[in-house]
Amino acid sequence: MSRPRQKVKKRRSAARATRTEPTAAQTVVRSLQRAASAADHPLLRRTFAVALAAVGVFCVLALASFNPGDPDFDHAVAPGRIANIGGIVGAYLAGTLWRRLGIAAWLLPLIIFGSALEMTSERGKTPLPLRIAAALLLLFTTSALTALIWPDATLYGLPAGGWVGEVLGDDLMRQYFGIAGVVLLLPVWLLAVYGAIGATALTLAGRAGRQGVSAGARGAWQPFAELGVRL
Numbered sequence: 001m002s003r004p005r006q007k008v009k010k011r012r013s014a015a016r017a018t019r020t021e022p023t024a025a026q027t028v029v030r031s032l033q034r035a036a037s038a039a040d041h042p043l044l045r046r047t048f049a050v051a052l053a054a055v056g057v058f059c060v061l062a063l064a065s066f067n068p069g070d071p072d073f074d075h076a077v078a079p080g081r082i083a084n085i086g087g088i089v090g091a092y093l094a095g096t097l098w099r100r101l102g103i104a105a106w107l108l109p110l111i112i113f114g115s116a117l118e119m120t121s122e123r124g125k126t127p128l129p130l131r132i133a134a135a136l137l138l139l140f141t142t143s144a145l146t147a148l149i150w151p152d153a154t155l156y157g158l159p160a161g162g163w164v165g166e167v168l169g170d171d172l173m174r175q176y177f178g179i180a181g182v183v184l185l186l187p188v189w190l191l192a193v194y195g196a197i198g199a200t201a202l203t204l205a206g207r208a209g210r211q212g213v214s215a216g217a218r219g220a221w222q223p224f225a226e227l228g229v230r231l
Contacts, residue, residue, distance in 0.1 A: 049119040056112035062090035063105055066098055068156045074099050102162030103155060104142035107196075111135045114197035134195025141189045144168035148182050 067083035068075070072095025084091040097105035115131065146153070147161030147169025154160060161169055173181030 045119045049116040052112055052116040052119065056109045056116065058086060058090070059093065059109040059112065062086040062094040063097065063109070065090065066094040066156065067091070068095075068158070070095060072096055072099070098156065098158060098162065100162050100164055101139055101143050102158065102160045102165055103146055104139050104162065104165070107139055107142055108135075111138070111196045130195060134192050137188065138192035138196040140164055140168060141185050141192055144173055145182060145185055145189060148173055148179065148185070 062084060065083065065085040069077065070082050070084050070091035071077045071088070072092045075095060082088060082091050084094055086093065094105075097108065101108075118131075143161045143165035145161075145165075147159065147165030150160055151170060151174075159166055169181075173185065177184060
């Protein structure tokens with residue numbers, strides 16, 4: 001065997017000897033990267049979006065049919081007929097959201113629908129941890145603002161800001177900043193809206209609003225245009 005071939009074989013054997021097996025952490029990271037790449041498939045994204053939209057519709061039905069007499073984690077009642085459309089799951093979900101967040105509970109379906117729209121978009125998406133943090137911040141700041149602006153308002157006999165609003169709005173913000181706490185919370189609330197609902201949903205909402213205003217303006221101007229033609 002010639003010397004060049006022997007050198008090539010020695011190099012290959014040396015490379016095999018120096019090659020190390022991947023650690024457990026590296027294996028987990030690679031598996032997560034492959035799973036993330038597979039989850040980014042358009043069909044899979046649309047499937048997740050439809051599932052999220054279904055969850056959002058269920059939340060809307062549960063919140064709309066909330067009954068304070070239904071059982072939940074804070075209200076134990078004797079077994080009987082449940083008024084909530086979502087059954088026992090809907091009763092517990094609606095009761096927990098209404099008692100904790102008050103009117104801000106209605107933002108949860110909007111956040112879910114915004115996440116579903118963001119999944120179907122090809123634009124840059126908000127990272128999931130950031131979206132979850134923004135959603136929690138939006139819910140909490142909305143409850144606090146509700147308690148600050150309407151401290152005596154009630155819905156279904158419950159505080160409009162919920163338990164979170166009473167703690168953050170009344171006990172903290174009002175005690176230390178008074179009604180001026182609204183000015184401090186509003187910028188945080190706006191940032192949370194953008195992060196939780198998503199740029200795609202806000203863009204579509206803005207486009208629909210502009211089209212509605214444009215159509216309304218054309219409809220309002222139409223009688224004057226026809227009058228001008230007659231004259």
